[in-house]
Amino acid sequence: MPHFDARWQRSETLLAIFDQISDAVFFYDKTLHLVQVNKSGEQLFAMPAKGMIGKACWELFAFAAGEPHQGGVAEDAPPEAGQAWCLPTGIVRLRMDFGRERRVIIRTMELLDQDGALEAVVAIVTDITDRAAGAGPHPSEPHPRVEPVSSAERAPAHKYHPVVMRNRRVAAVCGAVLLMFVLVLIANKAAAPGRQLTPEQRRQAAADIEKREAVAKFNAMTPAQHMERARLALRAGATTDVIMDGLRHLKVIPPSAPEAARARALQKDLVKAGNLAGAQTLIDAGANSDVRDGMEKLQRANGILDAVTRQYPDDKGARQLSRAAQTAAEQLAVRYPQDFAAAEITLVDFKWEKGGFGTVMMANFTVRNNSPVDVADLKIRCEHYAESGVVLEENAATAFGIVKAQATTRIPNVNMGFLNAQAANTRNAKTNCEITSLKLASDSQAFGSSR
Numbered sequence: 001m002p003h004f005d006a007r008w009q010r011s012e013t014l015l016a017i018f019d020q021i022s023d024a025v026f027f028y029d030k031t032l033h034l035v036q037v038n039k040s041g042e043q044l045f046a047m048p049a050k051g052m053i054g055k056a057c058w059e060l061f062a063f064a065a066g067e068p069h070q071g072g073v074a075e076d077a078p079p080e081a082g083q084a085w086c087l088p089t090g091i092v093r094l095r096m097d098f099g100r101e102r103r104v105i106i107r108t109m110e111l112l113d114q115d116g117a118l119e120a121v122v123a124i125v126t127d128i129t130d131r132a133a134g135a136g137p138h139p140s141e142p143h144p145r146v147e148p149v150s151s152a153e154r155a156p157a158h159k160y161h162p163v164v165m166r167n168r169r170v171a172a173v174c175g176a177v178l179l180m181f182v183l184v185l186i187a188n189k190a191a192a193p194g195r196q197l198t199p200e201q202r203r204q205a206a207a208d209i210e211k212r213e214a215v216a217k218f219n220a221m222t223p224a225q226h227m228e229r230a231r232l233a234l235r236a237g238a239t240t241d242v243i244m245d246g247l248r249h250l251k252v253i254p255p256s257a258p259e260a261a262r263a264r265a266l267q268k269d270l271v272k273a274g275n276l277a278g279a280q281t282l283i284d285a286g287a288n289s290d291v292r293d294g295m296e297k298l299q300r301a302n303g304i305l306d307a308v309t310r311q312y313p314d315d316k317g318a319r320q321l322s323r324a325a326q327t328a329a330e331q332l333a334v335r336y337p338q339d340f341a342a343a344e345i346t347l348v349d350f351k352w353e354k355g356g357f358g359t360v361m362m363a364n365f366t367v368r369n370n371s372p373v374d375v376a377d378l379k380i381r382c383e384h385y386a387e388s389g390v391v392l393e394e395n396a397a398t399a400f401g402i403v404k405a406q407a408t409t410r411i412p413n414v415n416m417g418f419l420n421a422q423a424a425n426t427r428n429a430k431t432n433c434e435i436t437s438l439k440l441a442s443d444s445q446a447f448g449s450s451r
Contacts, residue, residue, distance in 0.1 A: 024125040030118045032057045044094075044102065044125060057123070061094075091128070103129045114215040218249075223257040226250065230266055234273055240281065243274040272308060276317050279304040283321065287328035291339040294332050295371065298325050302372060329373045330440055337437040344371035345378070348408060350433050352382070354419065361395045361416035363433070369403040376402040376444030382416060382433040393420050402441045 018025065024041035028034055033056050037049050045052065045060065052060060094102045104125050111120040197205065221229070226249040232238075233246025247270050253263045279301040286297030302325055308318045333340040345367060352363035361382070369375055381396040395416040403409040 024127070026057075026060075026123040026125070028057055028121040028123065030120060032121065034060070035120075041125070044104075044127060045096070101129075102127055114212065218252075221249075223253045223259045223263075226253055227259050227263060227266070230263070230270065233270055234266075238273065238277065240274060240277045243270055243277055246270050247274070272312065272315070275304050275308050276321060279308075279321050280324075283325050283328055286325075287331060291332050291336045291343045295329065295340075295343060298329050298332075298372070301325050326372055329371055333371070333373055333375065333438070333440055337439070340371070341375075341378070341435045341438045344373075345369055345375060345403070345435050345438060347380070347433060347435055350382075352416070352431065355415075356418075359418055361419055363414045363416050364410065364412045365399055365414060365433070366408065366410045367399075367403050367435070368408045369405055372405045374402060374404050374441035375438045376400070376441045377439040378403070378411070378435050379437045380414070380416075380433055381436050382431055384419075385430045385432070395419070396436075400444070402444060404441075 018036075019039040021038055022040055024044040025038045026034060026041055027036040034053050037052055041052070042049055089106055089108050091103065091105050094104055096102060104127050107124045107126075109122045109124075110118055111122065113119045230246040230249045233243045238246075247267065250263045250267050250270070253259055257263075282297045282301035282304070286294040286301065288294075289297060302322070305318050305322050305325070308315060309322075312318065333344075347365060348368050349366040350363055352361055354360065355362040363380075363382070365378075365380065367378065378399045378401075379396065380399055381394065383391050384393040384395075386392050397414060397416045399411045399414045401409065401411040403411075
């Protein structure tokens with residue numbers, strides 16, 4: 001049938017299957033209050049679901065510490081931990097109202113979350129009254145209660161003991177259907193039968209089911225299988241998420257397992273691969289950003305690569321990524337020369353004097369290059385101000401010289417051009433200079449020379 005998987009997982013389909021089960025099925029939350037019951041459960045207690053939902057299990061089964069309920073346990077409070085519980089397992093007699101008595105088999109199943117904490121309890125009640133030899137009605141008592149048939153049949157009061165179904169195939173099918181239904185209920189917090197789920201709730205329920213199935217599969221894996229999954233994370237092009245998943249598989253391998261030594265070695269390789277993948281991601285993002293954001297990402301990538309290189313001096317991957325970071329920085333410098341200069345190149349100091357009989361501005365510049373790229377041919381503009389703050393003159397020229405990456409360089413004797421008569425003859429209050437653009441060292445007229 002087309003789309004069968006999608007159709008049978010729909011909430012209305014599960015509800016229909018749930019109500020067709022001949023056994024009475026009770027779903028309790030972790031506080032042991034009823035959240036759902038099927039039609040067979042309503043028939044067993046001769047009570048509509050809305051009259052049972054929300055009740056604590058001891059209100060329905062009236063069982064405490066293996067003894068008949070005589071009012072010693074409050075109906076609106078759970079039994080004391082370790083002393084009483086309300087879901088017996090095994091063959092018991094249910095004494096109902098109006099003098100009815102049913103002989104039933106009760107099976108209980110705990111549903112745990114991914115951390116192993118109790119999330120829900122399922123009780124499956126099979127009515128065997130008609131099959132029990134010699135079973136007959138017994139006098140009624142004032143309150144509904146459960147009595148164990150004998151001490152041998154009485155379930156211990158401190159834990160659940162599920163009864164094993166003889167037909168394993170039937171047990172597997174029933175268990176899958178019931179578990180699917182419970183997960184849908186829990187994911188969507190459905191408290192009333194027949195509630196229609198929104199598309200978003202259905203997607204969330206499907207996602208929760210998929211997550212729980214993945215957790216169950218993960219927990220069922222052997223150390224050898226965890227190792228195999230971790231090795232897959234070392235394949236070329238693996239993303240950071242894939243590598244982190246590989247590390248997650250290694251962390252659960254016990255130190256006593258035969259694979260423990262190989263797991264430790266593989267963990268080191270995965271950590272290195274994760275660092276390289278993270279650096280690659282930063283480089284790719286930095287190459288497509290603006291100058292300031294791009295250089296910040298490239299600097300972070302270089303920090304990661306420096307740490308890898310210190311631990312693995314001959315690692316080819318780290319060297320390749322270092323070259324990629326260098327190329328990305330050069331591309332930013334070419335595309336945004338003025339922004340790059342403003343962000344990464346600092347004019348630390350400058351001094352100037354009048355040359356050419358007082359008509360020319362001669363300057364000495366000290367430049368700091370904070371980038372990983374060698375730069376050169378810095379265009380510099382200077383403005384001369386009078387004491388009143390008025391700009392008297394502007395001078396601009398190119399300081400030919402190479403400034404190495406992460407280095408400070410002095411470029412002397414730069415001819416900044418003629419000073420006009422007013423600027424040359426008037427006392428200047430202040431002169432400001434700034435770098436406006438630059439070139440890569442490889443494209444510079446000063447390439448091959450050093451100063």
